Amino acid sequence: MSAMLVDVVSVSKRFTPSVSVGERIAAWLGSPVETRTVHAVDDVSFHIRKGEVLGLVGESGCGKSTLGRVIAGIHPPSAGRATIDGLPVMGEGRKPLKTTTRIQMVFQDPFASLDPRIRIGETIGEGPLAHGLVGKADVHAYVAQWLAAVGLPAEAADRFPHQFSGGQRQRVAIARALAMQPDVLVCDEPVASLDVSIQAQIINLFLKLRRELDVTMLFISHDLGVVRHISDRVAIMYLGRIVELGPTAEIYDRPRHPYTRALLDSVPKLVTGSDELVTFKPIQGELPSPLSPPPGCHFHLRCPSAQARCRTDAPRLDAAAHSVSCHFPLAAGE
Amino acid sequence: MSALLEVSGLTTRFSTRAGVLNAVEDVSFTVDAGEIVGLVGESGSGKSVTGFSILGLIDPPGRIVSGSVKLDGRELVGLDHGALRSMRGREIAMVFQDPSATLNPVLTIGAQMQLAIAAHEKLSEQAAVARCVEVLNTVGIPDAAARIRAYPHQFSGGMRQRVAIAIALLNRPKLIICDEPTTALDVSIQAQILTEMKSLAARLGTAMIWISHDLATVSSVASRILVMYAGRLIESGPIADVLRTPRHPYTLGLLNSLPGIAEPGQDLVQIRGAMPSLIALPPGCAFQPRCGFARAECATRPELTVSGARGLRCHFPLAEAAE
Structure with missing residues (x-):
């Protein structure tokens, strides 16, 4: 494992829904305007080393996909910065930089992420052609190579x-991302919509790509089993x-x-002994709304070991x- | 004791423009009172259609072609519309995957729960409200007396699924068919619902058919498992036995596909290929094109053989020690 490739420094991403006409009129008439801001990502810092697979785990609404999109240069961060080799992944405003082609994304649903009216070859070849990675004459061979x-x-x-x-489509989506010869692959729940037997095939494909191409990956998933299987290090988001x-083994064997x-x-475990009694220790309560996260530690409302300090001090x-x-x-x- | 539910030779087909789709073919199993049976398979295996067929919820172009479904000895296949309506909800209820699609968004949950009671029983409003509050308490909804005036959008996903389960319990059915009830939920909420459902089945003596693609989830609630592939039941038995010593190559393949069996970072043992189209099933064993153990005999269809508590549909079952 060598140099740091992706560096994420104090990245926050907030979404503020636009104010409706009714609310604007109400504000004009003097009623107080309530700003509702979703704090999707709140002051997150980490790095990914070259050739490393970092798993990002969390439940729905924890901001893991938003974080992935900030790193891929799809969303500009509200604060902080994400860099690749020291260069920002996104320029001022929404202008993409050359660096954005060095990060590619694989999405969850291959039924939605592929254009239904374009042939697979064009889907895969379009990006590399536009960015001059391959000439028009060689594009067929180039696409065949990635297929x-x-x-x-x-x-x-x-x-x-x-x-x-579905499984084959996900392979096409992966080929499209790889054909851009990215340094980093951001995979957002790439196996969540696949059946178990197909999921195993795609996980094996990721393992093979890692071995052969030394791809650096941010692997976003809610599935703790899949992440454990594929990641070097794991980040848990709440x-x-x-x-x-x-490190993966540390997180799973000695969570702190x-x-x-x-x-x-x-997580339900496979029960194979008839006398094994299955008991869960479910987390009490539910995820608080990201519109008004609790003060202090975000988890203190549901935490069995919360104390006074956790309520005020993040x-x-x-x-x-x-x-x-x-x-x-x-x-x-x- | 005779079984609560007896399904035998159930065959459901859909006529489509492309041809006849064999969604469920010759499926037979029983469910005892108070028992939780897991029905497992990948998408397109026919597990949901089996659940719908039991409830008589197959609409044209679909049709139950043959077979019988008996509840407490009474035949359900071929019942008329009215008889089916009075059976649904009262004797067999269903919980679906997506609670935001099954609840009516423009009615308070109290109103839709009272409708569900009124469909089967004449109760005074007071008694109906009391029953609603009682079942909402049973499924763990806090402050139920006030919450029955809330609309579905005012509940979180996990709470909405609890409401859907509460509606299924309203008329005290003997059997609840749960079609992937926790698939749309986060793991921490899933754990809450699984714990709740297990204790409900034990407390109320309600039998359940738990349809899921997730072996681990099923293994933590069910006592018996039925594995389906391409519309056919291919293996069944007590859950721990089947998972410890699977005898059908597909069951073994499914288990090996799970991350967590192999060492982290090692290749998973995958099943090659994909499920065949239900319109053009291969002759003989449907799993044969993907099976590593297939031989010439597999071109003829294997019958379901039963030995003791276990059923199997395979010409060359794996030996007991073939793990």
């Missing part, structure tokens, strides 16, 4: 997305903040944040290799 890399025959280039199954970050512990306890991620953002982290083995 082969993801386990599809060269004839696939002449077909349309509807002629493929309500816009990273609560724990460390109460939320990580609770999340791991919530903990920060420490700088250790296995870092945790908690005032009262769990001791090993707890």
Whole structure:
């Protein structure tokens, strides 16, 4: 593992819905305007080293997809910066920089992410042609090469997305991303919409690409089992903040944040002994609204070990290799 | 004791322009009172259509071609519309995957719950409200007496699914068919619902058919498992036995596909290929084109063989120690 490739420094992303006409009139008549801001990502910092796979785990609404899009240069951050090799992934405003082609994204739903009216070959070849990665004469061979890399025959280039199954479409989406020869692949739930047997095929494909192409990846998923299988390090996100970050085995075997512990306890495990009694220790309550996150530690409302300090004082991620953002982290083995 | 639900030879087909789609073919199983049975398969395996067929919820171009579904000895296939309506909800209820699609967004949950009671029973409004509050308490909705005046959008996803489960419990059915009830939920909420459902089944003696694609979820609620592939039931038995010593190559393949069996970073043992189209199933065993153990005999269709508590549809079952 070598140099730092992606660096994310204090990135925040807030969404403010635009004020409706009715509210504008109400404001004009003197009623107080209520600003509703969604704090999707709140002061997040981490880095990804070259050749590393970083898993990003969290429940729906925790901001993991937004964070992925900020890093891919799709959303500009509200504060902070994301850089690749020291260059920002996005310029001022919405103007994309040359660096954005160095990060490519694979989305969850291959039924929505491929243009149904364009042949696969064009879908894959369009980006590399536009960016001069390949000349017009060689584009067929180039597309065939990337189709082969993801386990599809060269004839696939002449077909349309509807002629493929879900797993094959996801392979096409991966080929499209790889054909841009990116340094970093941001994968947002790439296997969530696939059946178990197809999911295994795509996970194996990612493992193969890692071995052969040394791809650096941010692998976003809600599935703790999949992330454990594929990642070098794992970041756990809760309500816009990273609560724990460390080497995969450390996070799964010795979680230090109460939320990580609770999340791991919530995952149903395969029961193969008839006398095994299945008991969950579900997390109490539900995710608070990101419109009005609680003060202090975001998790304190649901945390079994919360104390007075947690209600007022937001903990920060420490700088250790296995870092945790908690005032009262769990001791090993707890 | 005879079984609560007895499904035998159930075959449901859909006539489409492309041809006849064999969604469910020759499926037989039983469910005892108070038992939770897991029905597992990938998309297109026919597990949901099996659930719909039991409730008589197959609309044209679909049709139950043959087979029988008996509840407490009474035949349900072929019942007329009215008889089916009075059976649904009262004797067999259903919980669907997406609670935001099953609840009526313009009625308070109290109003739609009272409708569900009124469909089967004449109760005074007071008694109906009391029943609603009682079942909402049963499924763990806090402050139920006030919450029945709320609309579905005022509940979170997990709470909405609890409401859907509460509606299924309203008329005290003997059997609840749960079609992927936790798939749309986050793991922490899923754990809450799973715990709740298990204790409900134990407390109320309600039987359940738990339809899911997730082996781990099923293994944590069900006592028996039915595995479907391409419309056919291919393996069944007590859940721990089947998961410990799967005898059908597909069940083994499904288990091996799960991350968590292999060491992190190692390739998963994958099943090659994809499920065949239900319109053009291969002759013989439907799994044969993807099966690593297939031989010439597999071109003829294997029958479901039962030995003890376990059922199997395979010419060359894996040996007990083939793990």
